[in-house]
Amino acid sequence: MRILTRLSIRLATTVLVLFGVSVLIFLIARIIPGDPARIALGPRASEAQVEQMRRTLHLDEPLFAQYAHFVGDLFRGDLGISLYTNRPVTTDIAQFLPATLELVILAGIMMIAIGLPLGAISARYRGRWADHVIRVLTLMTVSAPSFVWAVVLVLLFSYYTPLFPIAGRIAETITIPPVTGFMLIDTLIAGRWDGFLSALHHVFLPAFALSLSGIGQAARLTRANMIGTYEQPYIEMAQAYGFSERRIAARYAFKPSLIPSLTIIGLDFAALLGNAFLVETIFAWPGLSRYGVGVILQKDLNAIVGTVMIISATFLIANLIVDLLVSVINPRIRYAERSE
Amino acid sequence: MTRSVLLTSAAILALGLAAPPALAERILRLDEAPIGEMDPAKGTDYADTVLAINLYDTLVYPRQGGSGVQPHLATDWTIEGPVYTFSLRDDVTFNSGNPLTAEDVVFSFERMMALGQGNSGLFEGRVQGAEAVDAHTVRFTLTEPFAPFLATLVRLPVVDKATVMANIGAGDFGEFGDYASEWMSQNSAGSGPYVAESHDPQTETVLVYEPDYFLDPAENHPERVRYRYGLDASTVRALMARGEHDISSQWLPPEVFAALADEGAAHLVTEAGLTGEYFKLNTRRPPLDDVHCRRALAYAFDYDTLLQLVRINDDTTQGRPMSSALPAGLIGFDPDLPAFAQDMARAQEELAQCAHAPGDHPLEIAWIAETPARERGALMMQALYSQMGFDVSITRTPWALITEQVTDPDTAPHVIEIAVSALSPDTDSLLFNMYHSSMPPTWMSASYFVNEEFDALLEEGRTETDPDRRQDLYAEANAILKEEVPAIYGYELLGAFAVRDGVSFHNLEDPARTYPVSGFNLRFADISVPE
Numbered sequence: 055m056r057i058l059t060r061l062s063i064r065l066a067t068t069v070l071v072l073f074g075v076s077v078l079i080f081l082i083a084r085i086i087p088g089d090p091a092r093i094a095l096g097p098r099a100s101e102a103q104v105e106q107m108r109r110t111l112h113l114d115e116p117l118f119a120q121y122a123h124f125v126g127d128l129f130r131g132d133l134g135i136s137l138y139t140n141r142p143v144t145t146d147i148a149q150f151l152p153a154t155l156e157l158v159i160l161a162g163i164m165m166i167a168i169g170l171p172l173g174a175i176s177a178r179y180r181g182r183w184a185d186h187v188i189r190v191l192t193l194m195t196v197s198a199p200s201f202v203w204a205v206v207l208v209l210l211f212s213y214y215t216p217l218f219p220i221a222g223r224i225a226e227t228i229t230i231p232p233v234t235g236f237m238l239i240d241t242l243i244a245g246r247w248d249g250f251l252s253a254l255h256h257v258f259l260p261a262f263a264l265s266l267s268g269i270g271q272a273a274r275l276t277r278a279n280m281i282g283t284y285e286q287p288y289i290e291m292a293q294a295y296g297f298s299e300r301r302i303a304a305r306y307a308f309k310p311s312l313i314p315s316l317t318i319i320g321l322d323f324a325a326l327l328g329n330a331f332l333v334e335t336i337f338a339w340p341g342l343s344r345y346g347v348g349v350i351l352q353k354d355l356n357a358i359v360g361t362v363m364i365i366s367a368t369f370l371i372a373n374l375i376v377d378l379l380v381s382v383i384n385p386r387i388r389y390a391e392r393s394e
Numbered sequence: 395m396t397r398s399v400l401l402t403s404a405a406i407l408a409l410g411l412a413a414p415p416a417l418a419e420r421i422l423r424l425d426e427a428p429i430g431e432m433d434p435a436k437g438t439d440y441a442d443t444v445l446a447i448n449l450y451d452t453l454v455y456p457r458q459g460g461s462g463v464q465p466h467l468a469t470d471w472t473i474e475g476p477v478y479t480f481s482l483r484d485d486v487t488f489n490s491g492n493p494l495t496a497e498d499v500v501f502s503f504e505r506m507m508a509l510g511q512g513n514s515g516l517f518e519g520r521v522q523g524a525e526a527v528d529a530h531t532v533r534f535t536l537t538e539p540f541a542p543f544l545a546t547l548v549r550l551p552v553v554d555k556a557t558v559m560a561n562i563g564a565g566d567f568g569e570f571g572d573y574a575s576e577w578m579s580q581n582s583a584g585s586g587p588y589v590a591e592s593h594d595p596q597t598e599t600v601l602v603y604e605p606d607y608f609l610d611p612a613e614n615h616p617e618r619v620r621y622r623y624g625l626d627a628s629t630v631r632a633l634m635a636r637g638e639h640d641i642s643s644q645w646l647p648p649e650v651f652a653a654l655a656d657e658g659a660a661h662l663v664t665e666a667g668l669t670g671e672y673f674k675l676n677t678r679r680p681p682l683d684d685v686h687c688r689r690a691l692a693y694a695f696d697y698d699t700l701l702q703l704v705r706i707n708d709d710t711t712q713g714r715p716m717s718s719a720l721p722a723g724l725i726g727f728d729p730d731l732p733a734f735a736q737d738m739a740r741a742q743e744e745l746a747q748c749a750h751a752p753g754d755h756p757l758e759i760a761w762i763a764e765t766p767a768r769e770r771g772a773l774m775m776q777a778l779y780s781q782m783g784f785d786v787s788i789t790r791t792p793w794a795l796i797t798e799q800v801t802d803p804d805t806a807p808h809v810i811e812i813a814v815s816a817l818s819p820d821t822d823s824l825l826f827n828m829y830h831s832s833m834p835p836t837w838m839s840a841s842y843f844v845n846e847e848f849d850a851l852l853e854e855g856r857t858e859t860d861p862d863r864r865q866d867l868y869a870e871a872n873a874i875l876k877e878e879v880p881a882i883y884g885y886e887l888l889g890a891f892a893v894r895d896g897v898s899f900h901n902l903e904d905p906a907r908t909y910p911v912s913g914f915n916l917r918f919a920d921i922s923v924p925e
Contacts, residue, residue, distance in 0.1 A: 100834075213635065340596035341596075353794050
């Protein structure tokens with residue numbers, strides 16, 4: 055089967071999954087206790103005002119009719135008004151999603167750039183002090199959730215040693231007009247190197263806190279896979295040919311070990327969207343994860359559905375990309391696709 | 395060559411000297427837990443109030459250093475039965491440059507009522523109409539005499555009609571479109587001392603001082619204000635320690651306040667904003683449908699320990715004792731009453747008279763999950779009431795679930811700890827919503843109190859205009875609440891703020907300058923900040 059056909063099928067499946075998610079979250083959002091109209095208007099609003107708000111939100115109609123309104127509006131690109139921010143949900147998502155993606159992408163890059171080499175070094179020097187140090191450190195990082203690391207890093211590098219900023223995306227003195235919403239890119243578009251460096255300075259610590267658990271997981275997985283690979287006969291043969299240890303490690307042991315690691319990293323990467331909530335809270339990072347929890351607590355129906363749909367779509371797209379990458383890296387999958 | 399170099403150098407030096415020096419800006423950075431709503435017709439919360447009083451003006455304002463209201467946009471007024479006529483200042487302009495007129499006041503009122511959100515419920519059914527008599531005279535005609543009306547006007551910010559109409563979008567209000575509903579949540583159109591520069595619901599609202607404001611600001615008032623939202627307590631603590639934050643919100647845990655004060659990074663001030671910390675008792679569910687059981691719980695309550703729990707350090711506390719259902723400063727408050735105190739003997743006496751034996755019905759105590767500090771109060775009650783023989787369970791309940799549970803007295807918990815503030819300097823704004831039997835079941839009215847005599851007193855308090863008579867009416871109502879115990883009156887909540895050293899929060903540091911209503915003291919122009 056050609057890769058394009060496979061991609062088409064995966065895309066169709068993705069759309070189906072999104073439809074299922076939309077139905078599910080639409081129903082769950084309405085089961086969460088609390089009257090959204092009353093919560094939005096407050097206890098001093100009269101019953102007449104609350105009733106009017108319910109009518110405006112279509113809450114006085116049957117669930118099926120409410121869902122039909124939602125789907126109809128969705129196709130017009132309208133996710134409704136958020137009762138939490140009093141703005142269109144699409145405006146909120148357009149503003150907050152890039153902030154979270156910037157954080158998550160940078161965390162993902164750190165997971166790969168730090169986790170994989172650490173695992174490779176650990177496997178290459180198995181049983182020696184470097185291996186022991188890396189194993190202890192990675193065990194520590196996977197043992198504690200991201201928000202614990204966020205607090206520890208803030209204490210160490212912002213509070214006691216003020217090396218990094220505590221909150222925000224860029225220095226207060228720098229104003230960058232939003233274009234993409236990604237501060238690192240917008241500062242470059244604006245030609246503000248000082249802004250770029252400031253944005254990088256601000257994003258580094260939260261991204262690192264978010265990535266630590268993934269770094270540990272990637273390193274440990276890569277180490278285990280590489281050790282398994284080192285026991286393969288072709289490695290013994292490479293050694294017999296007199297290839298250098300570095301060449302064997304990088305070319306013959308590391309690459310095959312990458313495939314399972316990449317799959318896990320892909321899943322981890324998508325899970326970072328959920329883990330980002332507490333990190334965003336601690337670093338006052340104005341992202342979608344923090345927004346998502348806020349709207350759930352306020353029972354902001356439109357915003358809940360919109361946020362979950364976007365996070366689900368991001369999750370599915372990340373999985374799709376990982377699948378494609380794995381099939382590109384793993385020749386067995388590639389050849390199997392061709393032979394089909 | 396040398397000469398030209400010298401000339402060039404001199405020119406550069408001259409230009410450098412002639413250029414104005416870079417001016418430092420006075421910035422105030424403070425935070426609030428939930429996001430602020432900028433549209434004054436939609437806001438109800440603390441942050442909304444703070445934004446409203448800095449971006450907009452009202453006809454009257456809570457009286458500084460006292461009770462009641464004082465002139466603000468209105469210089470004076472006359473009351474003839476249900477007709478209130480206000481004379482407006484003629485020197486007030488909106489931030490847009492448009493003069494503020496009676497037409498703007500009428501428009502602001504009609505806009506708030508048409509949108510039907512925010513504090514519109516305070517005026518609903520009360521006002522027959524508003525009209526501009528002339529450019530600087532506005533008249534409100536009420537449907538019937540309503541004594542709290544004047545005080546309620548502190549919740550009617552005046553918007554610039556011309557600016558609003560220039561920014562309307564498509565909507566359901568005919569020629570008014572959407573009443574600029576979407577635009578007003580992102581921009582300001584007021585006459586206040588500040589104008590909104592930017593508003594990001596998850597990060598901050600930035601406000602810039604308006605030099606043409608009609609009242610004098612404090613010396614070294616902030617020229618720019620960053621009102622930040624949703625900062626974690628640990629973040630606030632670290633920011634303040636680094637000198638990057640000036641005033642905390644009042645929602646920090648007591649231990650964080652204490653740490654900030656101990657570290658010498660900040661000093662603490664408190665705001666008594668007519669707020670009671672009430673333990674609402676569900677008067678519809680047994681055993682609390684019997685007044686003797688309610689009194690037994692109230693007498694057994696350990697007020698002193700509760701006050702210890704909210705004490706920050708030797709100098710500052712987040713609560714002061716209550717002696718009745720009313721916080722100090724409201725009409726009907728009696729300063730001579732003794733504070734509530736635990737009395738186990740009387741508790742046992744009342745329990746003996748209760749129709750229900752303690753073990754007959756389990757007692758459910760809920761505490762709001764979003765306010766962890768309240769768990770301590772719930773645990774204290776569990777320990778106390780268990781000793782009296784009650785089968786007590788405590789439940790950590792998310793706020794959204796509480797708002798759902800309280801809509802039905804049969805599912806509402808027996809006891810919930812909730813802070814309730816008066817919205818205006820009038821007692822009616824606190825008592826009516828909590829205890830009048832006509833109120834819908836909400837978290838404010840979660841006692842489900844029904845008492846005809848009490849209802850009649852509140853209704854008379856609304857129509858009676860004689861201040862002395864109103865004092866008597868509310869004192870009588872207050873006495874009924876003390877006798878009938880629809881709630882345990884835990885303590886009067888004092889909102890604590892950590893203020894960075896060097897910043898002067900004059901309104902809360904000098905009682906003569908304090909405004910009595912919660913949130914109204916955060917007038918940024920009254921705060922002094924270093925450059």
